[in-house]
Amino acid sequence: MRRNLVPAVFLVLCLLGTYYSRMGASFVAGEIVTRFIRDGVLTLSLVIPVAAGMGLNFAMVVGSMCAQCGLVMAVDYQVSGPAGLALILAVGLPLSILTGWLIGLCMNRVKGKEMIASIIIGFVATSVYQLVFMTGYGTVITPHNRDMMLSRGVGVRNMIDLAPFRNIVDRLWVVDICGVELPVFMILAVLAVACAVWLVLHSRLGRHFRAVAESGRKARLSGIDVDAVRIKAMILSTMLACLGQVIYAQNIGMLNVYTAHLNSDVFACASLLAGGATIYTAKVRHALLGVLLFHGLFIVSPQAGQNLFSNAALGEYFRSFVAYGAIAFALIMNIRRENLESAGRGR
Amino acid sequence: MLRINDLVKRYGAHKALAGASLCVRPGEIHGLAGLNGSGKTTLLNILFGAIKGGFEGEITLDGRPYAPRSPKEAMARGVGMIHQELSLFNGLTVAENITLTRESGHPLAKRLVGRDFCLERPKDDRARARRALTRLGLSIDPDVPAAGLSLGARQFVEIAREIDKTDLRLLLLDEPTAALSEGDARRLLEVLREFARAGVMVVYVSHRLDEMAALCDAVTALRDGEVAARFSGGCSPEDLAGVMAGKGYSRIRRKTGFASENAEPALEFADFEADAPGERLTGVNLRVGRGEIVGLAGLSGHGKLALAKGAMGLCPVRGELRLFGEPVPAGRPHEMLRRGACLLPEDRRTMGLLPGHSVVENMVLPAAWNTGRFLRRFPGAGLSFLRRRECEAFAEGLIERLGIKCAGPRQRVDQLSGGNQQKVAIARAMALSPRVLFACEPTRGVDIAAKERILALLLSINEERGTSVVMASSELEELSRVCDRTLAAHQGRLAGTLQSGLSERDFALGFARIIEKAAA
Numbered sequence: 126m127r128r129n130l131v132p133a134v135f136l137v138l139c140l141l142g143t144y145y146s147r148m149g150a151s152f153v154a155g156e157i158v159t160r161f162i163r164d165g166v167l168t169l170s171l172v173i174p175v176a177a178g179m180g181l182n183f184a185m186v187v188g189s190m191c192a193q194c195g196l197v198m199a200v201d202y203q204v205s206g207p208a209g210l211a212l213i214l215a216v217g218l219p220l221s222i223l224t225g226w227l228i229g230l231c232m233n234r235v236k237g238k239e240m241i242a243s244i245i246i247g248f249v250a251t252s253v254y255q256l257v258f259m260t261g262y263g264t265v266i267t268p269h270n271r272d273m274m275l276s277r278g279v280g281v282r283n284m285i286d287l288a289p290f291r292n293i294v295d296r297l298w299v300v301d302i303c304g305v306e307l308p309v310f311m312i313l314a315v316l317a318v319a320c321a322v323w324l325v326l327h328s329r330l331g332r333h334f335r336a337v338a339e340s341g342r343k344a345r346l347s348g349i350d351v352d353a354v355r356i357k358a359m360i361l362s363t364m365l366a367c368l369g370q371v372i373y374a375q376n377i378g379m380l381n382v383y384t385a386h387l388n389s390d391v392f393a394c395a396s397l398l399a400g401g402a403t404i405y406t407a408k409v410r411h412a413l414l415g416v417l418l419f420h421g422l423f424i425v426s427p428q429a430g431q432n433l434f435s436n437a438a439l440g441e442y443f444r445s446f447v448a449y450g451a452i453a454f455a456l457i458m459n460i461r462r463e464n465l466e467s468a469g470r471g472r
Numbered sequence: 473m474l475r476i477n478d479l480v481k482r483y484g485a486h487k488a489l490a491g492a493s494l495c496v497r498p499g500e501i502h503g504l505a506g507l508n509g510s511g512k513t514t515l516l517n518i519l520f521g522a523i524k525g526g527f528e529g530e531i532t533l534d535g536r537p538y539a540p541r542s543p544k545e546a547m548a549r550g551v552g553m554i555h556q557e558l559s560l561f562n563g564l565t566v567a568e569n570i571t572l573t574r575e576s577g578h579p580l581a582k583r584l585v586g587r588d589f590c591l592e593r594p595k596d597d598r599a600r601a602r603r604a605l606t607r608l609g610l611s612i613d614p615d616v617p618a619a620g621l622s623l624g625a626r627q628f629v630e631i632a633r634e635i636d637k638t639d640l641r642l643l644l645l646d647e648p649t650a651a652l653s654e655g656d657a658r659r660l661l662e663v664l665r666e667f668a669r670a671g672v673m674v675v676y677v678s679h680r681l682d683e684m685a686a687l688c689d690a691v692t693a694l695r696d697g698e699v700a701a702r703f704s705g706g707c708s709p710e711d712l713a714g715v716m717a718g719k720g721y722s723r724i725r726r727k728t729g730f731a732s733e734n735a736e737p738a739l740e741f742a743d744f745e746a747d748a749p750g751e752r753l754t755g756v757n758l759r760v761g762r763g764e765i766v767g768l769a770g771l772s773g774h775g776k777l778a779l780a781k782g783a784m785g786l787c788p789v790r791g792e793l794r795l796f797g798e799p800v801p802a803g804r805p806h807e808m809l810r811r812g813a814c815l816l817p818e819d820r821r822t823m824g825l826l827p828g829h830s831v832v833e834n835m836v837l838p839a840a841w842n843t844g845r846f847l848r849r850f851p852g853a854g855l856s857f858l859r860r861r862e863c864e865a866f867a868e869g870l871i872e873r874l875g876i877k878c879a880g881p882r883q884r885v886d887q888l889s890g891g892n893q894q895k896v897a898i899a900r901a902m903a904l905s906p907r908v909l910f911a912c913e914p915t916r917g918v919d920i921a922a923k924e925r926i927l928a929l930l931l932s933i934n935e936e937r938g939t940s941v942v943m944a945s946s947e948l949e950e951l952s953r954v955c956d957r958t959l960a961a962h963q964g965r966l967a968g969t970l971q972s973g974l975s976e977r978d979f980a981l982g983f984a985r986i987i988e989k990a991a992a
Binding site: 324325327328329330331332333335336338339340343344345346347348349350357 | 520522542543544546547553555559560561562563564568572573575577587588589590591592
C-alpha cells in the first residue's frame with residue numbers, strides 16, 4: 126500500500142480534477158494520449174541515471190538542446206520530410222553523446238551531489254546554447270534560410286515554424302476509438318523505447334548500474350570501472366532526452382528556439398516521481414504510469430481551478446502549483462517511505 | 473610465484489611500508505602477522521590495486537612485472553581479495569554478487585550488441601553460483617538478496633565468488649575469520665587448504681595467531697612496515713606474539729576482590745527486555761553493583777549487545793531500569809548521558825565517532841554537549857564557545873596516556889587505524905567521566921598490544937573512579953581476565969553466570985556447558 130501511495134494520490138486528484146473541470150472523458154483521454162507520446166521518452170530518459178545512483182538528471186535539458194540544434198539545422202538547410210528527420214537525428218544524437226560524456230566527467234567530480242550539479246550544468250548549457258543562436262547565427266555561422274532569421278540578420282527568430290516536420294511520424298497508423306484518436310505507431314514507438322530502457326537495466330551494464338548505485342567503493346573493489354559506468358549512464362540519458370525532444374517538437378509543430386527545452390526537466394522529473402519513483406529507485410513502469418498521471422492532472426487542473434474558484438488567472442496558477450507541488454510531495458513521500466522500509470529491514 | 477622486493481609505500485612523511493620483501497610459491501598459504509598499523513592491510517591493498525598514488529619497489533607475479541592501478545587490473549591477472557569489511561552488494565542477489573563482472577551472456581548477443589548491453593542470463597548465473605556454493609558445502613538459495621544473509625553466510629558468498637573465478641592465481645584475505653563463529657572459521661580454513669592444493673597462492677592476514685600457526689606454510693611478521701621475522705615450517709602462536717609486539721608484553725588481569733555485586737547497586741534491571749536490530753534480549757533481572765565489572769558473553773545475534781543499547785535508549789525496550797536507584801525513562805540517550813551512563817558502541821565507525829572531525833573534537837564534543845565541560849559559559853548553553861586550549865591540553869594528555877598513534881590532536885579521526893580509533897572512542901567516554909560504562913566489543917578488530925592497552929584502560933577507569941562497567945564481548949578469554957562475573961546470553965536470554973577466578977580453559981568449558989544446557 127505504502128509503495129503505491131503517491132501514484133494513488135495522483136489518481137484520486139486526477140479523477141477529482143476531471144470531475145470538477147467538467148471536461149469530457151474522451152477529450153481528456155485524447156489529450157493524455159497526446160501527452161504520453163510527447164513526453165514519454167523525455168521521462169524515460171531519467172530512469173537510467175537514477176538506477177545508476179546519480180539521482181534525477183536535471184542536465185537532461187542538454188539532450189533537449191542537442192535535439193533543437195538538429196531541428197534548427199534541418200530548417201536552416203531546408204531538408205524536410207523523412208530526410209530531414211534523419212538529419213536531425215544525425216546531428217542531435219552524436220552531439221548528445223559528446224555532451225553526455227562531458228556531463229558524465231563533471232558528475233564524476235561531484236559524487237554525492239549530482240542533482241544540484243546537474244541543475245547548474247543545465248543552466249550553464251542553456252546560456253551557452255542561447256548565445257550561439259542569438260549571436261553566432263549570422264556572424265560566425267552563415268544562415269541558409271532567411272525566413273528563420275531576425276530581420277537585423279543576426280540571431281535566430283524566437284519562434285520557428287516546423288511545418289515540414291509537423292506530425293511527420295504522428296500521423297502514421299492512426300486508429301479512431303470512440304472519438305479518441307490513437308496514433309498506434311507512436312504509442313508503439315514510445316513503448317519500444319521503454320522496452321529498450323528495460324533491456325538496458327537488465328543487461329550486464331544494468332547490473333553494474335545497480336552495483337555502482339549501492340556503493341562506488343565496493344563496486345571498484347569488485348573490479349568495476351565506476352567512472353566509466355557513470356559516464357555511460359549519462360550518455361544514455363542524454364541521448365534519450367535528445368530523441369524525446371525530437372518527438373516533442375515535431376508533435377507540437379513549432380519550435381520556441383530559446384525556451385522550448387526549459388521546462389522539459391521539471392516536467393519529466395515530476396512525471397517520474399508521480400509514478401512512484403524516488404531519487405534512489407526508478408523503474409520503467411514508474412515513468413510510463415507517471416506520464417499518464419502527471420499530465421492527466423496537468424490537463425484538467427487549470428479548468429478545475431477555474432470552475433472551483435471562478436477565476437481564470439487562478440487556473441493558470443494551478444498549473445505551476447501542480448508541477449512543483451507534485452515534485453515536492455512525491456519527493457517527500459517517497460523518501461519517507463524508503464526510510465521506513467530500510468528501518469523495517471533493520472539495517 | 474609472487475615475489476615482492478623492497479616495497480615502500482609513503483603517506484606524506486609517514487612510511488606505511490618501509491622496504492618489505494616477500495615470496496609466495498604456488499600452493500603455499502602465506503600468513504602475514506603484525507600489529508595494527510604494521511602495514512599488513514597496506515600490502516594487501518597494493519597487491520589488489522586498491523591503493524591510489526603508486527608505490528616504490530618491485531613486484532613480479534608468475535615471472536612478469538606486476539603493478540596494478542585498479543582492482544580491475546589486478547583481477548585481470550588472476551588476483552582475488554576477500555576484504556575485512558564485507559564487499560557484497562545488499563541490493564543484488566547471491567548469484568548476481570557471485571558472478572558480478574563475469575556475468576553469463578549469450579555469445580551471439582555479445583558479438584551483436586557488445587558485452588555491456590548483453591542481456592543477463594539469470595539461469596546460467598544461478599547454476600554457476602550453486603556450483604560454487606555446493607563446493608563450499610552450503611545450501612544458500614542463490615536467488616535471495618544478499619541483504620538478508622548472516623555475517624558468516626556473507627563471508628562464504630565472497631569465498632564462492634573467488635571459487636567461481638577460473639583463472640584465480642593469488643587469493644588475498646584480510647581478517648576473513650574476524651566475524652565468524654569457530655565452526656565456520658574452521659570450515660573456511662579447510663576451503664583455503666583446498667585452494668592451496670589446487671595451486672593457488674594464498675596470502676592470509678589475521679589477528680588470530682593460533683589459527684595462523686595452524687594454517688600457514690610460512691609466516692612473515694611485519695613491524696612498522698618492515699619484516700621483523702620469517703617463519704617457514706611450523707611456528708607457535710607465542711613465537712608470533714613475541715615477534716609482533718617487539719618487546720615483551722604482559723597480559724593484564726583484574727585484581728581479585730575489588731568489588732562485589734553486594735555493593736550498592738548502580739544499575740537494576742527488572743523484567744527488562746531490549747529489542748535491538750538483529751539482537752534481542754528478554755527477561756533480564758540483573759543488579760550491577762557500584763564499581764563492579766560485569767561481562768556479557770554469547771555468540772553473535774544471541775543478545776549480548778542488546779542490553780547496552782536498550783539501557784542507553786537506542787532501541788525499543790520493556791520492563792524497568794533503575795540507575796542509582798532512580799527509574800530511567802526509555803528511549804532518551806541524552807538523559808542517560810546526563811545521569812552519568814555512557815556507551816562505547818561496537819561499531820565505532822558508524823556509531824562511536826564523527827569520522828570527519830578531528831581527534832580533539834571527537835574526544836571533547838560529547839562531554840561539552842552533555843555536561844558543559846570544556847565550555848566557556850555564556851547565557852544560553854547553545855551560544856557557548858569551547859575553551860580550545862583546555863580541549864587540546866586534555867586531548868594531548870590522553871593521546872600520551874593511551875598511546876594513540878596520530879599526528880596530533882587536530883588530525884582527522886578517520887585517518888587513524890582501527891585500534892587507534894577505538895582508543896579515541898574510549899578517551900571520549902573518559903571525558904564524560906561516566907559512573908556507568910557500557911562497552912560493546914571493545915577490542916574487536918584490534919591487535920594484541922592495543923587490546924591489552926584497552927583492557928588496562930577499562931580497568932583503570934573502573935579502579936580510579938569506581939565506574940561500573942558492563943562489557944559485552946565475543947572473546948571469552950578477555951572476559952575471564954577482566955570481569956568480576958560474566959553472564960552468558962543464549963537465544964535472547966541470560967542463561968547462566970560464570971564467576972571470576974577460573975582459568976581460561978575452565979571458563980571456556982563453563983560457558984560451553986551453560987550454552988548446552990540452555991539449548992537442551
